[in-house]
Amino acid sequence: MTTGRLLLATRSAHKLAELRDLLQLPGTELVSLDEVGILDEAPEEGDTFEENAAFKARFYAERSRLPTVADDSGLEVDALGGRPGVHTRRYAGENATDAENNAKLLQELGGVEPQRRRARYRCVLAYVHPSGEVVFTDGTLEGRIALAPRGTAGFGYDPVFEPLTEPVHGRTVGQLTADEKNAISHRSIAARKMGDHLRERNRWRELPAEDGR
Numbered sequence: 150m151t152t153g154r155l156l157l158a159t160r161s162a163h164k165l166a167e168l169r170d171l172l173q174l175p176g177t178e179l180v181s182l183d184e185v186g187i188l189d190e191a192p193e194e195g196d197t198f199e200e201n202a203a204f205k206a207r208f209y210a211e212r213s214r215l216p217t218v219a220d221d222s223g224l225e226v227d228a229l230g231g232r233p234g235v236h237t238r239r240y241a242g243e244n245a246t247d248a249e250n251n252a253k254l255l256q257e258l259g260g261v262e263p264q265r266r267r268a269r270y271r272c273v274l275a276y277v278h279p280s281g282e283v284v285f286t287d288g289t290l291e292g293r294i295a296l297a298p299r300g301t302a303g304f305g306y307d308p309v310f311e312p313l314t315e316p317v318h319g320r321t322v323g324q325l326t327a328d329e330k331n332a333i334s335h336r337s338i339a340a341r342k343m344g345d346h347l348r349e350r351n352r353w354r355e356l357p358a359e360d361g362r
Contacts, residue, residue: 154178155347156185158209158219163304164336168218171331171340174347185213193235198223199285201235202275210277218343222272222336224306226254226294228261237305251298251309258294263317266294270310272335274343284346288338293317300324 155177157168169179191208195201198221205219223237233240233254241249258266270290277283291313298308300323308323312333315321322330331337 154180154215156180156209156213156215156217158182158205158217164220167336168340171337172344174344182209187212195235198235198271198273202273203283206275206277210279214279216276216278218274218276220272220274222270224268224270226268228265229257247305251306254294254306255297255309263293268292268294268310270335272339274339276343286339286342286346288335290333290335295321303330
């Protein structure tokens, strides 16, 4: 029996599928922006993943009147001073493809030795309830940037990201199975923490309808 709805504030089919699988909220209908008919786009103007995730969650919670979880995540590369960071999705341009972003990253790291290509995936999830409650969870996956793309699984920078659990020139995230990725990914860590919190607090259900609504 469905007891409430939770808005997952993304239009990415990949993120939506991962979050639906990882949050583990039985009896809760997890809905997307498109499914609730929200066409507005929240601007991403924050300087940190936390700022962007919180702003997006508040933005969409206000419009939907639903408890909302928003994600902001990205890649930090030590040799590039932490870039691309909050600009991860649009690193090679506002409408850049994954392949274009990966190509720019590899070009900027040209000549950098494997031991100096240390990087991490970071994810911050922000939960906002229309009553005002705000909760953050986060997750990090440490790794390094490969010398060339390998693998076709996943999305984003997965074909060029080697987890530290792999040897140098070992498998990239793009070569892992979905189960292997979900066991270690930054988003899975953050989502499991969020799922634990929401199940414990039993706070994901939507507010009662107001009179006249």
